[in-house]
Amino acid sequence: MSSSKKSTPLYLWSAFTNRCPRCREGKLYKHNNPYNFKTNMQMNEHCPFCGQPTELEVGFYYGTGYVSYGLSVAFSVATFVIWKVLIGLSFSVDDNRILYWMGVNILLLLVTQPMQMRLSRSLWLSWFVKYDKDWKEHPVEQPERIVPEHMHNW
Numbered sequence: 001m002s003s004s005k006k007s008t009p010l011y012l013w014s015a016f017t018n019r020c021p022r023c024r025e026g027k028l029y030k031h032n033n034p035y036n037f038k039t040n041m042q043m044n045e046h047c048p049f050c051g052q053p054t055e056l057e058v059g060f061y062y063g064t065g066y067v068s069y070g071l072s073v074a075f076s077v078a079t080f081v082i083w084k085v086l087i088g089l090s091f092s093v094d095d096n097r098i099l100y101w102m103g104v105n106i107l108l109l110l111v112t113q114p115m116q117m118r119l120s121r122s123l124w125l126s127w128f129v130k131y132d133k134d135w136k137e138h139p140v141e142q143p144e145r146i147v148p149e150h151m152h153n154w
Helices: 010-017 059-084 097-128
Strands: none
Touching: 010 097, 059 097
């Protein structure tokens, strides 16, 4: 017995793969490589599948700084726990392992920052645009506070 229905993509999977939060199929970014610094933050203006606008108002993505900060803190806590379990830490004057963790953590944060910036935008958009399993039948809600003359003025 085969099922003709397609399974619903998971929320976290669609956020981590930078997919549209409305249909969870279309790519949010024009280019896949987050380490091409000239094009890494160029987003599609609309989802290629469902037509959902990716910028809901002027300055919409300013709030992603808080999300990126939260991701960086969570990442640092995770690396600290991993370092503590694998290498061990003691807080004494004679033990410099905490300094080694800080150096490794800073290096890892710098290396993963382009991916964290993309993920923070994907998460931010998903908090304001809800998943619609019947997106083909429902029209896209157009943002009401977009002024085309002020787009991309930063």
